[in-house]
Amino acid sequence: MLLRRSPLKKKQNDNDGTCSTLPLSSPRGTTSRNNKQSGLSMSTTTIPGDDLKHILTVTTGVMMVVLLAILSTSMTFHGGGGITSFGRKAFHGRTSSWKAGYYDAETFPWKGMSRPASKILSDRRHRSTFSTSTNEKDGLTNDTSNFNDKSPFYLELRKSYESFFPPDHRHRSLDVVKSLQNYQLDAYSNPFYDIHNCPDIPPEGYPFQWNLWNEVLAQWPADDTEPPASGTIYQGLCIFDFERDHDKALRYRDDELPFIVRGDPAVAETVERWNTPYYLQALLGDVPQGVEYSDNSDFLYWTNANSRPDADWKPPTQHLEMTYLEWMEKANVTDERLVQPGMPHYYFKVVGCASGGQRNGVDHDGGSTTQQPCSILSAGEHVPYLMDEMPFYTQTHSSLYIKDTVQGTETKAINCRFGMKGVKATNHFDGERNFVTVFQGVRRMILAHPDQCSKLALFPPRPSIGPSFHGGLESSRFERISRLRFCHGERSGVATGR
Incomplete structure (x- = not known):
């Protein structure tokens, strides 16, 4: 299942008070000229799958405003029946x-x-x-x-x-996605539209949102990695079939509105490969990649934008290097006592350039397998094979996922993140369009309209740096303060994954 979200547009006035992340093409510590564009505040939590306790998220900033797409390999919404589990079987047992x-x-x-x-x-x-x-x-x-x-x-x-x-066994790949699904969840209905049968023209006020404190977090606290016992979540995003509702999805995308897409055969092929035993281990191999380390489950994005930080300041996370297997040894923890919110967590990432623009440092004679940085999110070399693994993110021609194609050297990065159980990204605002694809595991996302930024405890702007697009409160502190100050914040949540 793919979920796509973009910034929600205000209908009556300009959103001049919104927050925005730095685009991938901007240097660290600078302010994007897209700061005034709409976006979505978002926090995410990694939820365990069955035997694999990690998830992977791919983000490519190829459009001008926030746009989110998620492929769920864990669950999918059906008719009025919510999310249906197909059960786990022997690998490819039902499709081989x-x-x-x-x-x-x-x-x-x-x-x-x-x-x-x-x-x-x-x-x-x-x-x-x-x-x-x-x-x-x-x-x-x-x-x-x-x-x-x-x-x-x-x-x-x-x-x-x-x-x-x-390759090109589309039904086999789509069936594999179904065979990996393992959650049964329903979505609360709203009085304006059916998320499983949305109108051709986006309705006024879409998507429907719920109160952050009294409803969303009261039902499912941010630190809880298990879905609510009720089996029902707050989910107001339209769910489209890639082929049947393709034109409808394009209209919502062009209106810069969030939605979910499922049933894309090209994405299903990647899901099939990456869930095949030993494939990721071989693909990533013995090459060290970047890893973020936190003393707890909260991860705050930060840069060295200020050359003279306060004397008592220390980075909220540490940047390390590990191979995929080294990270797996730390992340694939099955003992619940060792993966509590206040314990160490590791966030593995692989960054690659997409095909299309010129990439400095590439050996066009065919020898090099690394590239120079094309993203502000990582200072290391970028691997080229992510584009081969995800051809649906090709930026040289437009598609549902790519609205603005690359020109010249404007190649954007693809950022893959593997998060162990319980990893949480703190509140933040994305100022460019992002498509996020979850291939493995489960990820919960809590989304907010940009007009809610003032209620979400984001850092205040600093004269020497510019506006801040992230919040620094740990989830437990954020929830306590929410009762006093942010109780009117509205959000829509969705859990998606394997």
């Missing part, structure tokens, strides 16, 4: 009849593969040993020119995977 007997993950040929840490020299040394021809007979990938990642390793990984799960 096309290749009987291949249910044992131990037989997967990519199990022993792993992207080497010193990959650039290795890739150049062995570049000529791989075929670059197209095999029309089996339809498998045999040409590195089709990929943003030109490394022989990535070509071999995809060939290995596609020999087992041939």
Whole structure:
């Protein structure tokens, strides 16, 4: 299921008091010229899946205002019946009849593969040993020119995977998404529209919102990683089928309104790959990536915008480096006593440039597998294979997800984040359009209209830096203050994931 949200437009006056995040193309510590545009305040909580206790979120800032899309591989809304669980089965057990007997993950040929840490020299040394021809007979990938990642390793990984799960089996991939769903939740109704059958023209006041303190957080506290026992959540966003409601979704997108999309075969293919045992382990390999560490479950975005910070100031999080498996050892905790809100949490991230614009530092002869930074969200090198894994985010042509295509060097970044159980992003305001896709695990998102920013405990503006678009209160303190000062704040919440 995809959920797309954009900033809610005010109908009667300009939103001159709204907050905005820095666009991906702006340097750190600067203020975006899009500050006056609408956006959505948002906080997120990572909720556990069944056996995997982590989720991944991909964000690409390719549009001018906030726009959010989520792929849920955990649950999906149906008719008037809310979210229906399909139950968990053996991996691909219900969809793999096309290749009987291949249910044992131990037989997967990519199990022993792993992207080497010193990959650039290795890739150049062995570049000529791989075929670059197209095999029309089996339809498998045999040409590195089709990929943003030109490394022989990535070509071999995809060939290995596609020999087992041939591409373009859309029904198989969509069925895999269904087989991964495991939550049953209903949505409270609202008096203005049916979220499962929204009108062609967005209704006035869409989306419907509820009181933050008395309803949303009273029913489901921010620190609670389990869905409410009632099985019902506050969810006012329209839910569209990718194919049946495509034109309707485009209208809501062009009106810069949030919504959910489900049933995109291209996204389902990525869900299938990334939920296949050993694939992510091989894809990310032994290459260290950025990890944020927090002493508790709250994560506040910050930069060194002020060259002379206060003497007693210390960063709210630490920036570390780990391989995927090193992070998994810390994040995949099953003992509930070790994943309480006040205990250490780790947030793993991988950043990549999307194809389309010129990217400084890329070896166009086919050797390099890293790129220079194209995002303010990370100072490290960016991997090229994220674009290959998510071709629906291609920025060279318009689509439901990409309204404004790239030109010249305006390539935007794709930011992948793996959060362990309970990780929470503090209140913040996104000033550009963002599509977020959850491939694995469950993530809860609480959204607010930009006219609620003054009630959400965001940091005040500073003359030397400009407006602040983030809040610094820990969730428990925020909830206590909400009763006194922010009780009239309105939000709409949605939980989505595997």
